[in-house]
Amino acid sequence: MTMKLWHVGVPVTEKRPGMTYNEDMKLWLSIPEENEYQFEYLKFEEGGPFPEEMHVTPHVAYKVDDAQPYVDAADRVVFDTGINADGGRMVFVVKDGILLELFQG
Numbered sequence: 001m002t003m004k005l006w007h008v009g010v011p012v013t014e015k016r017p018g019m020t021y022n023e024d025m026k027l028w029l030s031i032p033e034e035n036e037y038q039f040e041y042l043k044f045e046e047g048g049p050f051p052e053e054m055h056v057t058p059h060v061a062y063k064v065d066d067a068q069p070y071v072d073a074a075d076r077v078v079f080d081t082g083i084n085a086d087g088g089r090m091v092f093v094v095k096d097g098i099l100l101e102l103f104q105g
Contacts, residue, residue, distance in 0.1 A: 002065045007032030007040045009059040061101035
């Protein structure tokens with residue numbers, strides 16, 4: 001199992017410069033690699049697929065080769081895309097009170 005720190009997700013209530021809109025997710029977001037602190041700013045719109053907890057709680061994101069062992073060790077799953085045709089998966093879990101994003105892909 002490998003895990004690499006990717007970014008810190010920070011929910012915001014106002015759109016920031018440089019954010020792009022994802023229509024499917026109803027979400028404005030910034031590119032963490034363009035921020036020296038690796039922050040990914042997220043502005044959630046109503047009607048999107050993400051639970052309210054994600055709208056207000058910062059998260060720490062990791063790139064992983066296999067998300068399942070981390071999901072199994074989590075306290076609970078908040079949001080899971082499931083595995084797509086390319087083997088990618090994005091899952092948000094809570095572990096020890098911390099919201100984590102696990103990105104497999």
